[in-house]
Amino acid sequence: MGNFEVAKIFRDIAKILEIKEDNPFRIRAYERAAQNIEGLSEDLEEYVRKDTFPKIPGIGKDLENKIKEIINTGRLKFYEDLKKTLPQGLLDIGNIPSVGPKTTKLLYEKLKIKSLTDLEKAIAKNKLQGIFGIKEKTIENIQKGIALLKRGKERMTLAQAMAVAEEFQDALKKLSEVKKMAFAGSLRRQKETVRDVDILVISDKPSKVMSAFIRIPSVKDILAEGATKSSVRTKSDVQVDCRVVESKSFGAALLYFTGSKNFNIKLRQLAIRKGLKINEYGVFRKNTFVAGRTEEEIFKKLGMVYIEPEMREDTGEIELALKNELPKLIATKDLKGDLHVHSSWSDGNNSIEEMAQAAKEFGYSYIAITDHSQSLRVASGLKVADLKKKKQEIEKLNKRLKNFRVLYGTEVDIDSDGKIDYKDSVLKEFDIVVAAIHTGFKQTKAQLTRRLVAACKNKYVQILAHPTGRLWGVRDPYDIDFEELLKVARDTNTHLEINAFPDRLDLNDLHARRARESGVKLVISTDAHETSQLSVVQFGLAVARRAWLRKEDVINTLSCEALLKEVRK
């Protein structure tokens, strides 16, 4: 039983209690607990096993006991009993957009609708018409909601969301009424997946902005259209929300619209204790506006320092901000080089020189060319005989380049027994050795862990690339004993990679945070296969910032000399 299973049980409990019209604050307590559990970097199982249950926001004595019961027995009696009181299909009905707990209950009580199938049949037979509070428009919305639910639109990657957001940005920027705009929501918090795109606009003429927004060519449906707030769905099925406020409310609206929800609630509670009220228009004392133009002035009013959007998840950052003890997050300018890129020597699309030039223009002072090793034939892995020529090419290039160094590297394969694809006598020639698993993903947890541990223990392996093997939409992360890996990585001074490729993002934010906590240093690399891909480093940086990493936690913030010293330790 992992954190996500526990969170799901709590979420289900919240949903059932909602339909049963239980105490709304109790319901929120379960939802909040579920959300906070999903954001934890350590396994609950670990806590229970070691009997060191820490203070987790939103989890008191009762929920702590429920978590222990779930971990220890694999089930929760309270949940099992609760489930028996309602038909299971009601939860599916509650998942339909526009259908909430009240409607679910109404349909169940008046029409005995117990499942999605029941609901579809009832609509087909026109049974919903005439039920208290339901008319044509509501039925139409339910039908649309069911269709949407069935298409099963998952969350998209941050990169996909960014592409949609930029399209809207381009269109809105052309309007003279738009004074300023910003992305908000989970897009601004840089979550690795995003459900919808939130855009904030500053304007004195909200109606002009709204009417232009809903007419942007890629809009398919208009979900809501108001004076200051509208929602649309694009042809690619992405929901985009747009909110317009005036300049004096920009900070307040940005804060509100960025979230997270739990973060906002905590902040507003804090404000109440100080005799203040926060909404999207500003901070108010009685009904007097006291702050709102910028986020900074609002945080200051609340007696805390600025909290970066990536940290706003209510996992302890508010408490640290009140004490001015927040870590200084790593930023783009801190990165000095990329330690995982490919060239045309293996499966890349550009020559070493082209990659180096592009990296230099990108502002880096070094780059490691880490082509695949001999066994990986599908990616034209390099045979030992070719390596000498590649090394010579790099040496010649380095003589010509000024203020820049190309490092001679490899992404060496870890075979199914944990053996490294080049002999030690070959490995010792490289400046940078990145090791990774590319085959045999379906092995057991013990086998996969053993392979990674063996790689760490090789004295020439400096970095483990994409350590959990996750590939968005293709492959789930493989199951490894991450705590064991961290222990060995720390003891052997092996660095773990945050692979910035948008469909990898591996390590993810939770793993990276856990790595930092256990004293393992990280690397942010792109795995670029052509010059244009060096810029995906922004997504790796997003992971790092969400993991609360500082400059000193990431080794490719070091100068080239310091870096080589660090990896050879």
Next chain:
DNA sequence: GCCGTTTTCGGCCCGACTGTTTTCAGTCG
């Protein structure tokens, strides 16, 4: 069910938009 620089009881964030019963509950973020 959680939580405490008004505390161990009595509070619990705040507002926009929709559809409908035309004043407001339900849903959403």
